[in-house]
Amino acid sequence: MLLSPLPCLLFLLLLPPPTQPTSPPSFIYNIFNSNQSTNLTLTGIADITGNGILHLTNVSSHQIGRGFYPDPIPFKNPATQNAYSFSTAFAFSIVPKYRKLGGHGLAFTVSPTKDFPGAQPSQYLGLLNVTLNGNTSNHLFAVEFDTVQDFELSDINDNHVGVNINRMKSVNSTKTGFFIDGNSTKQDLCLHSGKKIQAWIDYDAVKHQLNVTLSVFSKKPTTPILSLPVDLSPVFQDFMYVGFSSSTGVLTSSHYIFGWSFNMTGNAESLDLDHLPSLLELKKNKKGFEFWSVLMFLIFLVFCIVVIFGAVYVIKRLKRTEVVEDWELDLGPHPYCYKELKEATKGFHEKQLLGFGGSGKVYKGVLADSKTEIAVKRISRKSKQGPKEFLSEVSTIGRLRHRNLVQLLGWSGNKGELLLVYDYMANGSLDKYIYRSNNPKMILNWDQRFKIINDISNGLLYLHEGWEQTVLHRDVKAGNVLLDSDWNGRLGDFGLAKLYDHGSNPITTKVVGTLGYLAPELTRTGKPTTSSDVYAFGALLLEVVCGRRPIELKASPEELILVDWVWDKWREGCLLEVVDSRLKGAVNEAEVMMVLKLGLMCSSDEPLFRPSLRQVIRYLKGVVPLPEILGLLCDGGGKGGFVVKVDDSAPSLGKMKSW
Numbered sequence: 001m002l003l004s005p006l007p008c009l010l011f012l013l014l015l016p017p018p019t020q021p022t023s024p025p026s027f028i029y030n031i032f033n034s035n036q037s038t039n040l041t042l043t044g045i046a047d048i049t050g051n052g053i054l055h056l057t058n059v060s061s062h063q064i065g066r067g068f069y070p071d072p073i074p075f076k077n078p079a080t081q082n083a084y085s086f087s088t089a090f091a092f093s094i095v096p097k098y099r100k101l102g103g104h105g106l107a108f109t110v111s112p113t114k115d116f117p118g119a120q121p122s123q124y125l126g127l128l129n130v131t132l133n134g135n136t137s138n139h140l141f142a143v144e145f146d147t148v149q150d151f152e153l154s155d156i157n158d159n160h161v162g163v164n165i166n167r168m169k170s171v172n173s174t175k176t177g178f179f180i181d182g183n184s185t186k187q188d189l190c191l192h193s194g195k196k197i198q199a200w201i202d203y204d205a206v207k208h209q210l211n212v213t214l215s216v217f218s219k220k221p222t223t224p225i226l227s228l229p230v231d232l233s234p235v236f237q238d239f240m241y242v243g244f245s246s247s248t249g250v251l252t253s254s255h256y257i258f259g260w261s262f263n264m265t266g267n268a269e270s271l272d273l274d275h276l277p278s279l280l281e282l283k284k285n286k287k288g289f290e291f292w293s294v295l296m297f298l299i300f301l302v303f304c305i306v307v308i309f310g311a312v313y314v315i316k317r318l319k320r321t322e323v324v325e326d327w328e329l330d331l332g333p334h335p336y337c338y339k340e341l342k343e344a345t346k347g348f349h350e351k352q353l354l355g356f357g358g359s360g361k362v363y364k365g366v367l368a369d370s371k372t373e374i375a376v377k378r379i380s381r382k383s384k385q386g387p388k389e390f391l392s393e394v395s396t397i398g399r400l401r402h403r404n405l406v407q408l409l410g411w412s413g414n415k416g417e418l419l420l421v422y423d424y425m426a427n428g429s430l431d432k433y434i435y436r437s438n439n440p441k442m443i444l445n446w447d448q449r450f451k452i453i454n455d456i457s458n459g460l461l462y463l464h465e466g467w468e469q470t471v472l473h474r475d476v477k478a479g480n481v482l483l484d485s486d487w488n489g490r491l492g493d494f495g496l497a498k499l500y501d502h503g504s505n506p507i508t509t510k511v512v513g514t515l516g517y518l519a520p521e522l523t524r525t526g527k528p529t530t531s532s533d534v535y536a537f538g539a540l541l542l543e544v545v546c547g548r549r550p551i552e553l554k555a556s557p558e559e560l561i562l563v564d565w566v567w568d569k570w571r572e573g574c575l576l577e578v579v580d581s582r583l584k585g586a587v588n589e590a591e592v593m594m595v596l597k598l599g600l601m602c603s604s605d606e607p608l609f610r611p612s613l614r615q616v617i618r619y620l621k622g623v624v625p626l627p628e629i630l631g632l633l634c635d636g637g638g639k640g641g642f643v644v645k646v647d648d649s650a651p652s653l654g655k656m657k658s659w
C-alpha cells in the first residue's frame with residue numbers, strides 16, 4: 001500500500017515540469033521602434049515607418065518583407081514534445097496598388113528560422129519555394145491572409161484566411177469576414193480594402209484547437225471565423241521564431257502591421273485600433289512634409305525673384321540717376337521708365353491712340369502711381385544728334401512753363417525711340433473743331449475762337465520772349481493747338497523741331513514746318529526766325545476765322561490758297577464773306593475784321609512787314625488799333641508785299657515804319 005504511490009511520485013519527479021517555459025514570453029507592441037535590434041528583425045524590403053508602423057512591403061513587384069521577433073521562443077516542451085498553447089493579436093492593413101486588386105498577402109508565421117533561404121515571393125509569401133513546399137522538415141506554421149486566388153494552391157478565393165502547415169496549400173481556409181457578437185451572420189470584410197483589421201490567433205495545446213478570429217474593431221468577437229482541430233506538436237520545434245512575412249507578385253500591395261501582442265500564458269491582449277499609429281497620419285506626415293517643402297521652396301523662389309528684381313531696379317535707378325546727374329538735368333523734366341509708360345498706355349494700344357502728329361503717334365495714358373492722365377508722344381528718333389544734345393534739348397523745353405503751353409512732363413528714351421510725356425488735353429486739338437472737312441461734332445463759337453487765338457498768341461509770345469533764350473516753335477498750326485477741359489488754347493509740340501527729322505514725313509517739307517504755314521523766305525534761306533513763326537500764326541488766325549485749311553485742295557482754284565483768297569476778298573471789299581458760314585454771322589464783326597487783317601499782316605510775304613508777337617497781342621487786346629492797310633503792291637502773282645500807312649499815334653509802331 002505504501003509502495004503504490006511511490007512509483008507515481010518517482011515518475012512525477014523524473015518528468016520535467018509539464019509547465020510553460022520559466023519566463024514565458026509575452027510582449028506587446030503598440031508601436032514599433034525603428035531600432036530593430038531591440039524590437040524586430042527585419043528582412044527583405046521591410047522597414048518601420050517614421051510613426052512606428054511595420055511596413056512589410058511596398059508596391060514594388062516580386063518583393064518579400066519580413067518582421068520577426070528577434071529572439072527564439074520555446075514552443076514545445078522538450079520532454080513531452082507537446083506544443084505549448086499560444087495566443088496572438090495583431091492589427092494589419094493591406095493597401096493595394098490598384099484598388100480591388102490586392103497583391104498577394106501576409107502571413108503570421110511560426111518557423112525555425114527568420115531568414116527563409118531560397119524562399120520565393122508571390123504565392124509563397126516569402127516562406128517557401130516550389131521545392132521546399134510541402135516538406136515536413138520545414139516545420140512551418142502560418143496563417144495566411146491572402147488576396148490572390150492561386151489555383152495551383154487550391155485557394156478558395158482572392159480574399160481568404162488559411163492555415164498552412166509546411167506547405168502553401170492551406171489545411172483549412174475560409175472567406176474573410178467577421179462576426180459581431182449576437183449576430184450569427186458573417187460580416188463581409190475585404191482584406192485589401194486598406195482598412196485596419198485586427199486578427200487573433202489562438203492555439204489551445206490541450207484541446208488541439210486553433211481559432212482564427214477577425215474584426216475591424218478593437219474588441220475580440222466571441223466567434224472565430226476559422227476554428228479547426230489541429231495538433232501542432234509535430235510541426236513545432238523546441239524553439240521557434242514568430243513574426244510576419246509578406247510578399248508581392250505581379251500584383252502588389254503595401255502590407256502594414258500596426259501593433260502586435262503575443263502571449264504564451266494566456267490570451268493575448270487585444271489591440272486598441274484607435275490608439276495605434278495610422279496610415280492617415282503617415283500620409284499626413286508625408287503630405288505635411290511635401291507641403292512644407294513646397295512652401296519653403298516657393299518662399300525661397302519668391303525671395304529670389306524679389307531680390308533679383310530689386311537688384312535690377314536699384315541698378316537701373318542708379319544708372320538713371322547717374323545719367324541725370326551727369327548731365328545736370330535735375331531741373332528738367334522727369335525721366336520716365338519705358339515700362340511705366342508702356343503700362344500707362346496699355347502697351348501703346350490702338351484704342352489709346354489720340355492722333356498722329358507730324359512727328360509720331362500720340363497715345364493717351366494713365367500713370368499707375370498717380371493716376372495722372374497723360375499724353376505720350378512716340379517718335380522714332382532718327383536725328384543724328386548725340387544723346388547729350390538731345391537731353392539738353394528735352395530739358396530746355398521741359399522747363400518752359402506757361403498756361404498756354406502744353407506742359408512737357410517727362411520723357412523716356414528706348415532703343416532709338418523717344419517717348420515724350422505731356423499733360424493730357426481733354427478736348428484734343430483745334431483742327432478737329434474748325435475744319436469743315438473734319439465734320440466736327442461741335443462748332444466753336446466766335447468767343448471761343450477769339451479766346452483760343454489770344455491764348456495761343458500768349459503762348460507763342462512766351463516762347464519768343466519769355467524765356468532766357470528765344471525758342472522758335474517752327475510748327476504753329478491748328479493741329480498743334482490743343483484744348484484743355486476748359487477750352488483754353490494751349491500750344492503743343494514746341495521746340496521739338498530739332499529733336500526729330502521731319503524729312504521722313506510727307507506732310508512736312510524738308511524745311512521744318514507744315515505746308516501752308518511756311519513763310520516763303522524759309523524755303524529760300526531755310527533759316528527759321530520768330531518772323532516765320534508769326535507767318536504760321538497768321539495762317540492760323542485766318543483758318544480759325546474761315547474754318548478751313550490754309551491750302552484746301554478740294555476748293556475752287558481761286559480759293560485754293562487761303563491767304564490769297566482772303567487777300568482777294570479784302571481787295572474786293574467784302575472781307576466778311578470769308579468768315580466761317582457755320583458761325584451764321586453770330587460774330588463780333590470788329591473782332592473778326594481785326595483778326596482777318598492781322599492774319600493778312602502776319603501772312604505777309606515780306607518778313608519785315610510782319611508784326612512781332614508782342615505787337616500782335618496789343619492788336620488783339622485792342623490796346624492799339626491795327627494800322628490801316630493802304631494798298632497792295634502786286635508782284636504779278638498776287639503774293640506781293642503790301643504797303644501800310646504807319647499810324648503815328650501808335651507808340652509801339654516805331655519798328656513798323658520800316659515796313
Ligand SMILES: *[C@@H]1O[C@H](CO)[C@@H](O)[C@H](O)[C@H]1NC(C)=O
Nearest residue numbers: 033034035036037038039040
Ligand atoms: C538600438 O538598440 C541598441 C541595442 O539595444 C542600442 O545600443 C542603440 O543605442 C539603439 N539605438 C537607438 C537609436 O535607439
Ligand SMILES: *[C@@H]1O[C@H](CO)[C@@H](O)[C@H](O)[C@H]1NC(C)=O
Nearest residue numbers: 027028029032033035038039
Ligand atoms: C522596443 O525597443 C524599445 C527601445 O528601443 C524598448 O523600449 C521597447 O521595450 C521594445 N519593445 C519590445 C516589445 O521589445
Ligand SMILES: *[C@@H]1O[C@H](CO)[C@@H](O)[C@H](O)[C@H]1NC(C)=O
Nearest residue numbers: 044045046047057058059060
Ligand atoms: C519599395 O522599397 C524599396 C526598398 O526600400 C525601394 O527600393 C523601392 O523604391 C520602394 N518602391 C516603391 C514603389 O516605393
Ligand SMILES: *[C@@H]1O[C@H](CO)[C@@H](O)[C@H](O)[C@H]1NC(C)=O
Nearest residue numbers: 117118119128129130131132
Ligand atoms: C528552394 O530553397 C532551397 C533552400 O534554400 C534551395 O536549396 C532550392 O534550390 C530552392 N529551390 C528553388 C526552386 O529556388
Ligand SMILES: *[C@@H]1O[C@H](CO)[C@@H](O)[C@H](O)[C@H]1NC(C)=O
Nearest residue numbers: 131132133134135136137138
Ligand atoms: C525535405 O527537405 C530535406 C532537407 O532540406 C531534404 O533532405 C528532403 O529530401 C526533402 N524531402 C522532400 C520530399 O523533398
Ligand SMILES: *[C@@H]1O[C@H](CO)[C@@H](O)[C@H](O)[C@H]1NC(C)=O
Nearest residue numbers: 170171172173225226227228
Ligand atoms: C475546414 O473546417 C470546416 C469547419 O470549420 C470543415 O467543415 C471543413 O471540412 C474543413 N475543411 C478542410 C479542407 O479541412
Ligand SMILES: *[C@@H]1O[C@H](CO)[C@@H](O)[C@H](O)[C@H]1NC(C)=O
Nearest residue numbers: 180182183184185186187188
Ligand atoms: C447581422 O448582420 C447582417 C449583415 O450585416 C445584417 O443584415 C443583420 O441585420 C444583422 N442582424 C442583427 C440581428 O443585427
Ligand SMILES: *[C@@H]1O[C@H](CO)[C@@H](O)[C@H](O)[C@H]1NC(C)=O
Nearest residue numbers: 202203204209211223224227
Ligand atoms: C475557439 O472558439 C470556440 C468558439 O467557436 C471557443 O469555444 C474556443 O474556446 C476557442 N478556442 C480558443 C483556443 O480560443
Ligand SMILES: *[C@@H]1O[C@H](CO)[C@@H](O)[C@H](O)[C@H]1NC(C)=O
Nearest residue numbers: 026027263265266267268269
Ligand atoms: C499574458 O496573459 C497573462 C494571463 O492572462 C496576462 O496576465 C498577461 O498580461 C498577458 N500578457 C500580454 C502581454 O498579453
